[in-house]
Amino acid sequence: MEPLLQSWRFWALLSAAFAALTAVLAKLGVSDVPSDVATFLRTLVILGLTGAILVASGQAHGLATVPGRSALFLVLSGLATGASWLCYFRALSLGEAARVAPLDKLSVVLVAIFGVVFLGEHLSGPNWLGVGLIAAGAVLVAYRG
Structure with missing residues (x-):
């Protein structure tokens, strides 16, 4: 078994927990x-936090070594995130x-x-069923009945 801090599942679940907190705290904030x-x-706040993490972890020098193609996609991703x-x-x-x-x-x-469609990834039948259930669940939760 892989160490917890090296597990993508651990970080994805932690992301979900923070995203849930984001919704509740943001609702109170707006x-x-x-x-x-x-x-x-x-x-x-995010800029300050991630900047502090880069400095504290010694990764700030990595900003100067980002390849142009990566920078382009990260800038586009940032624009999408902002929107x-x-x-x-x-x-x-x-x-x-x-x-x-x-x-x-x-x-x-x-x-x-x-x-x-764009990355050539593959999902199995059960994966697509899960995607469909997520879509149905989101619509049902949002429905005001």
């Missing part, structure tokens, strides 16, 4: 603040966190589709 201002403030966060915070300012977050997690479904 109650008295315009959503774009809230997104900007959160981005500053996602702006939309997410706007949705949270208008709707209930318990309904906004599941629709936001339809990104899981889109990643599966994009991974197959």
Whole structure:
């Protein structure tokens, strides 16, 4: 068995836990603040935190060695992240966190589709069933019945 800190499953589950906290804390945070201002403030915190991690871990020098192709895709990913966060915070300012977050997690479904179409990844029948159940679950949770 691989060490816990080397397990992608461990980090993915930790990411899910922090994402859940993000939704609840962000919903509380946007109650008295315009959503774009809230997104900007959160981005500053993330920038400071990741900058401190780079410096503390001695990885800051790696910024100068990022290949051009990687930099391009990371910049595009950053733009997509920013757009996602702006939309997410706007949705949270208008709707209930318990309904906004599941629709936001339809990104899981889109990643599966994009991974197959653009990255050549392969999903089995049970994998696609799971993707379908995630989609159905997100829609059902978001449904106001």
